[in-house]
Amino acid sequence: MHDISFTQNRELSWLRFNERVLDEAQDGQVPLLERMKFLSIFDSNLDEFFMVRVGSLTDLSMLHKRVIDNKSDMDQDEQLAAIMEQVRILYQKKDYVYEELRDQCRAKGFYAIESEEMTEHEEKILLPYFENTISPYLNYQIVDLTHPFPHIPNLGIVIVYHLRKKSDDVRSIGVIQVPPNLNRIIRLDKNKCILLEKVIEKYGAMLFESYAIEDSYIMSVTRNADIDWDDEDYEFAEDYRSHMKKMLKKRKRLVPVRLELNRMPTQGVLDILLDKLSLDESRVFVTTSPVRLGYLFGLVDVLAPLMGPESVDAPFEPKNSRYVDEKKPMMAQIEAKDILLSYPYESMDPIIRLLDEAAKDPTVVSIKITLYRIAKNSLVAEKLMEAAENGKDVLVLMELRARFDEENNILWSSNLEKAGCRVIYGFNKFKCHSKVLLITRVVDNKPVYMAQIATGNYNEKTAKLYTDFALMTAHQGIGRDVNRLFDNFLIGELNGSYDHLWVSPKTLPEGVEAAMDREIEKVKAGGEGYVRLKMNSISDRQMIDKISEASNAGVTVEMMVRGISCIVPKIPERTENLSVYSLVGRFLEHHRIYQFGRGEAAEVYISSADFMTRNLRKRVEVAAPILDPDIKKRILDFMDIMFKDDVKRRELLPSKRYAHVENKENFIAQNYLIEEADRFGKGAGPKEKDSVVIKSEEKKAPGFFARLKKKLFG
Template identity: 35%
Template structure:
């Protein structure tokens, strides 16, 4: 066999810049006049929230890396300094676009429909009177200014709005004094104002600034400016040295509060004197300071996007449908025993998953429940069911991943509550994050012990399940049940990884399985056979898998990838990847499902997974790669996968130069994948209802 030609060195896109292009696609939806105004606000808020996490984690990590004596170059060939420089340039353009869209487009559109942001300098008498009343009764008693000129600078809370006040000094030696007022979260950011129709509001920082003199009676206020600090959150816990993982996680959360500042956002009207004061106190250079020409922290727009009423300004409601494959009159155990079930969320309700665990908690024949919890909702019915099951004497085990970034505090709280209820709580695996989505219910039945298993691509969170595009599969197949048992034995029992009949698990075998499947398609194509790879995921970063896909493309394998976010693979490069197509869909639901298809010589291999093709998922997390074997489930999944590649409304195609181009309908034929998926589910529900109405079932007399 001939030795393969070496692949070109410039075959990868930079991960961080690729992520910024993903956020730009989200921002483009805010910039799209075809979207309803409140939906555009939501997309704008998402871009702001995304950037917060990007700076805390990715930029924070790069800044730490830049301070090390050794030099680093990423796979695209950029040094750490070059990455930071490129990020700042791209970020500045993105911020300018955010405020252009908000101030010059969306706010005027909302104003025309009766939704107005009122600035105190331009407020009428009635609004001034209301704002003053709110300030005196709700705001002033809560807030406390802190003079900081001569003292130690206070610990500024991460991502919260602060006001910096410049006061005329009391002595000639000190011309200026400064005070910090943290606005915190006790008082709402949006202050509702009276209006005869529509909705009027002011922002908290504007109301406080307008009344700032009342905090400093007898002092001359020269300036009051809003600012916001982002701190480095790329802090790893040293699990080997932590006395206890729970204690270690609490220490990590505390360290985030005091970590270095990686970004200062500030009102562009700030004076040179105040900017210099803040820069000195927080040890910031100009590169880490961003001036804003509008309100800071655009995540407040989520609240406006959720305003009641104004239905003409938002998308029509798509209510999640009850799956026609599930009989509500039967238990989930009976439903799953009849056939494997595959659900497409959020088009189909997440309720059956919740119902399975709730029924398991109450069923006297259920002996044990074992489940991985990575991210849950604030009032999780699943956690409540697990605690109820333990209180009823069932053997309940929950793997609660304390290292789920930004959900650590909630998971610590849940872990303690579950332990108090008798749940056996396991805090993940040392050195790894447990990210797999799996639950097993062990039940005593007439024929013996049965195991009911749920596998998913998304979290056990009923709130996000209504917003994220994910897949659930439920089965009582014996091999899957045995694999699920072996999985929990491996993770909980600290035993050697078990042999699986069907599943592949990271970090032990998932990478190998994916590479083997890709290489199998490559060999078949080299032998003249048909070879196809189709995959959908959130991110494609892993160099080894990307190189395997390049080799497959060079052999002639047709590869279609639907990647929502980061993609480091360059498609469409002659001689390297001309057989690879990469698209990305940004729409009303967050695309989150991981699905993979391999033609496999006609014996099609189809999988769902909790893992993206990234080093962190394949090497540093506990993940699952699950084959879909049931014929009906497989067909349903493949139809949905094919739907994504037909989108010409909200799909973007990635070019070899890294530029995403939005697809457009040909001959006026619109195809919006999420709309088609929802309408397909609705049609299936109506069809099932029609069948039930035309099928007569008689009541039979009881046999004597």
Template identity: 35%
Template structure:
């Protein structure tokens, strides 16, 4: 059971997930501009992976930590395997860029020009543009005896240059120019004809270096970009002011040690030697790029006007049928529980609930957890308004949400200024649960309204992420939510809840109990079935319990978008386990736990993935679905997802993911089916017509836009 080959390394599994994203950039069935977005996402995913996961691994190596992970890899072995796979992925990404994306852009008359391709008229235009818009912003920095190598900012794009006196070419200096992030990297050049021509800002600057280093000879140039360690450490227990400690750590993130160097493939060896020596990195940490470094600019091309036919059809979430043309949202929730399936159902009822609560004189208190909110959050505005209206507002703003710390600190201060009670997270734990509690005075007495979700209270990502939320006035959920907030804001110990299961105190044991029960039922010859839909599965104890269940004969269907350290379909170990990963237009983010339970069919939704951090070091919630109608809705979500043969990949025994064959079968895209069904639920006479039209797909060709 604990044999090392039974587990897939966590980091290598994540890289395979990012490869599935890259496959979407290759896929000709995706519209061209959508493929551009996927290629850019691969880049941003790798940035975060290096800043956090690779940086943490390097810290372990430098500290002399040699403990092997469950897959049997020591940190140095793990680093070598990651480097090999990441280098190959970067090569594949740029093959996609040159052979698929650039060719696709050329077909639609969009071209990225190099300096040598510019006409005389285009050069004149760019001369004027450079002198007026670019040159005043540039700061060339030369390295010599009096000027040390400058601090290069994390993820900034730079141009390394070797400059020399024309009379003595052997006496050269290294210089660097940062490509200004304040300027648009994509510059359109007026051109005759139908083709739209662009040049990248770094290409323009390189072409004008003689104006920057006037009187000197340019011997060599190379674009480069560094990634720094963003996995800062924080002594929460010793921090007198957690907010101040987080703010100080954020400043450190900009100048952490360099863990990756991306540089032009044909960089001069002298220039490359200077960079590796000054940045203190090894050649294994150097990524030679055969194209534009950092493909984030593809997002900018995908945003160009006039190319709607190269994008997915416009998408507009539909209002859930129970809230259509409803003015009093409390009246609906007081009568029945409602399940929202985003992004197919609009996030508007959640916003409306908070906004109505802010203005409703009967509402006494609002309590909410916030993990990642949007940049211009209507939820924060509503909470501010509620506090100004004299209501008691308590917000747990998790300021340790990685890469959203600065944004969350900003909103926390705004809420505090408005009179809200703000809790900046808990020492040693991240509060990752998604809970909203509204306390209202009604004729029958105090009534509590609750929203529990699998995803963040973020109106922007609610249109992009697949998540589920439950709106309920069930008094047991209300009592549990009150207990949870008392635990978060005070010193009370976690209580035994009526319906909620909370991590880190009880959630792990609850999941293990359900898995063990299915195992026992299978051993007794009874039907046993587990379906789990999550983002990641890494916890060794959970994996071993699932292996035990499989060996007992339990049918286990796992839907895991990202990391999966379990091996599926291994004879004698996991014969009865299948793993499906869906990577498509929307980011699959919901967490669903289904257990046959000898016919009782237990269904839970959760904010938690099956990772050690979620089960041991985060405040998470697991909550049951009791309503029979909603149970059927969740079971339908699972069934449709497992039937997908368009955006699904199946994990093989060898640890790779393959698309299921759709030959001879009806093509089934789960995300399209969900949206079509949501549209069909809306009352016909008052239906808000969506801009996107879905129809049953009968062949792969039908999906080409």
């Protein structure tokens, strides 16, 4: 049995994180259309949560054995019950936020209307539009003894009618599937729109002409995603795992896990739906706001010109790094000094330039890279193919099991092979989630290495949306380690030893624990022990216990955990010296940074690994030391900036809820980093104002811009 006095269930922690996203949609300080984006993100996050996490727990419930979560002592059924209770509260909050945003849009002159709000003129337009444009795409039927219930696609939207036969008064239901290949938003004019399903619900009754319509409902079904069980972040005995694999072979994939309705149907209709979908009533969620809110992103693009620049964040494009000279070859600059790129504030272009140079340089003999998620139009892949066509030995470890990116990765792996690249596909039970690149040159008959190690993917699209670091180094010790790593990939060796790198599933968790032990020893010797970590999630029980051990020994531990935190801070005699924060902002916080100690003597690593069981013990992940003192200082300064944020940062309390930190300076870390990139980016002049570090009351004072200009630029 584990001590759960300072831990919490992973799934419930994730729901609290997603509530943080919803809080951004409710925050009046966030521009209106950006709030709509956050609402859409919350909704898509919840969709994936049900497909993957609730789907996995649903599978576990088929075991008829209790599988105990080691952070909460809850079994699978208890977790599902707790999830459904919390999600029901989130639906109420989501509906409230949607109505609030819709009302604010109406106040600015844009109307997303309901079918009952149509004017007579609009009905005259929409009826022929339904008959001529929508109706030919519709799949519809009744459900009775001779017409079986149709398959509802995952996340598909359908209209359900409660029907009564006019001739004999027999009741049944009718179903119309909303076609996914039609535009969800129907523009009535530049200031008004209506959703496709609302129009179908209103006029679709005509398709059941021999029936009277008792009622109608808009419905959506969420199904269990077809997942790789070995990738799931569960910790339990191997006999359960073996038993679960047998069960998975027997079960039907993509079984329903959630039913959403715009209003509660009559008990008779509900009973039919639950029976046909094999669900119980605990999985039914009534929501007055639309489902599948991804369409809001497209609506934002339409509304931005109408509502003005104050309705969206100021546009920002990644700037050229102040540490990179655009006129000099990348390889020469890296040989002279390590370079760190900071996404999305700095551009990913230096990586593309590096690959372009390597593809053409006659001294380069090989390029080796791991690819987990790459863009659909990937310049990285194109440069690798160009290098292969130029006769370079190009080795690509392509992870085909990157969830929801499998199809894109399969396509690119085929293209890379056709171009002459050697493509390998990782390991049988271990995904390769590391982000490493190695360029090998032959100079004076000796191999010379150049490595690039990152916290995020080689993806030009996400590099503009996610915050990540990318280290480029000519340190030969690190280069030899990366070369040894690829050699081990080729022979399937997961437990290799390295001089500088930490590599999971073996040396990375060992290295982290050993570094924490060194901080514990400092305290025992009468000094200060300090650990500061930034990551997406922490759920690994062994690492949680190690952090608790460090805290109990007197080590100060500060964590910035964007998402799941199964460790709870400030619990007496367990985590008294631990503080946990979360930051949700304009960009998705994605760095993994490990700091042990303070100042120049600190050990600093950047990594691809969160402190999750799947990352530390079921994947190949890499952590690289920061050896250049200037880059180390830059990362430590960056961490100071993140932990200084007193607007977007929240503190996790012993109650397991998040609370605002005290606002002393009105400081927004991401805004500060945007301003910094603007100031120092090549070709970018200083901005007129800095909205980051000025207290709100100072903005009203005379001479604000004069004082600000002096503060920023001297």
